[in-house]
Amino acid sequence: MCGIVAYVGSRRAYPILIKGLQRLEYRGYDSAGIALITDDNNSIVTYKQAGKVSDLLEFIGDNDTNGSIGIGHTRWATHGPPNQINSHPHSSSDGSFSLIHNGIIENYSSLKKVLEEKGYIFKSDTDSEVLMYLIECVYKTQLKESKDICGDLFYDSIRIALNEVVGAYAIVVIDKNNSEEFYAARKGSPLVIGIGNNEFFVASDASPIIEYTDKVIYLKDEEVARLNKNQEVEIKTIDNKKKSADIQKLEQSIESIEKGGYDHFMLKEIFEQPKSIIDTLRGRINPKTNDIVLGGVKDYESKISTADRLIIIACGTSWHAGLIGEYLIEDLARINVEVEYASEFRYKNPIVTNKDIVIAISQSGETADTLAALEIAKENGALTLGICNVVGSSITRTTSGGTYTHAGPEIGVASTKAFTTQVTVLLLFALRFSQLRKTVDRENYDFLINELNAVPERINQVLNLNDSIEKIALKFKDASNFLYLGRGVNFPIALEGALKLKEISYIHAEGYPAAEMKHGPIALIDEEMPIVVIATRKDNYEKVVSNIQEVKARGGRLIAIVTEGDTEVKSIADHCIEIPKCFREITPLLSIIPLQLLSYHIALMRGCNVDQPRNLAKSVTVE
16 A cells, blocks of 8 residues: 655665655555665654655755665555654654554554553554564664674564564665665565665565666565665565575566656556557467467366356456456356455355365455455465466465466556456456367357457547547536446446546446346436446347436436447437447447546546545555
């Protein structure tokens, strides 16, 4: 949730930290802060401020920011309100150490009580300050018991303290008496180390690092790294076992995390969807035979071909993608599919066996509830597969196999291209599974492959409607409620369209199966209620038209997503947005695009921050 950045080397740390925080602000933007070890007197200077990074910059002004080592943090509040006191970094009681933390310390209350009994006085409401004081307490205890002050004392104090912690963390800690190194550790929250020339960078993801180096280490759970600018990386587990550093090449570019001429990241990412789907498909469909090759799944195809049940676990937008996957896999591969909210699955004592296949979907690969649900699936012997966007993320390391979406960095908090690439992968799964189980004849299979290959160009056609969708948005920007309706494979699109509007415009919106409208929601319909209906030709069209008639009979204001050339719905609806003709299985990839654009324009007209909607963060790494 929160964003972490740190630097040690020969450069001035401050500009690196600020630029890094600006790139990480999508992970949290309630407050921000930095701490630097000054060059002149080896003390830690800390600047913190409620609000965005821009507020922090204004607060710092012309104050002293010298120093070549420092840490920075942008916060999504969990414990305590987003004010200056609760902002990170948090200092030790004597000011010797400073810490930034992402995650939740679940046993912070009991730890706090013990520390208070030892005389520690807390300034903030955060669990992070508890962790800082715990490390300080362990260090002072170690110092008293140690005959010699050795270089490993603080390193070991961090490691020992983390053994007492229950929960998730990504931390970086600096010591005012050592301006050449800092320490980083993680469990359940991502942390990447960038390796430069006698310098190190640490961040929650690669975006603050790309500009400086392409050599990175993805720290693993329960590992603690010492990063000294004059030495090689040293990594130990919290159980004091030495680990070798797995250095990888970073495959991202600086252009991928910048706006590229667009006003907002969200708009850029909506318009990137043709390219991201091309990248998702690249190398996975044999152009000569149309056969699908999924390298991360290939070793498990024999089990898939005989599976009785798939369980898809996910949260938020990824859950909506999973619902579409249920329709696709059941229809094409004839495998029973269940889709579960990961947050519910992990606590419901689920029935999972070694005959099941569990597929976890997550953009970041770090979603806390999804990871916890995966562990339950593994404990019960299920084969686990992952669908995610971030190379080296926790889900990719936890699952037996899986597939990357290759959407590229998604900075906008409201997911767009991550969703369509997840659906693309699920369609690849459904088609490949249908090959293995021989449930789709070759002619129809080839037709679907051709349709899938045509999706990027068809999305471009829909994107060309942006100006007309903006005009529709103008008519509905002041609405208080929206209702979204869809049937079959487009019912999850109704859910996703409603979620996009809620997330970025703060308008209450609900998605329903169109036929369920008569079972309650129809009571809401009046002349003030906008209703968005996905009414494409290929999915129970006649029945959806009947639902539209019911809406109009009660005065509802109707926006319809229709197939190109439609005349029947056009004669009824107030506004129609046409998508190109395609197979039923392809329609979700096209019908979602107008709903993303509609939400974007409505939010913009309401003065909302579309890239950083209130109370949200991109990667939900805590419960």
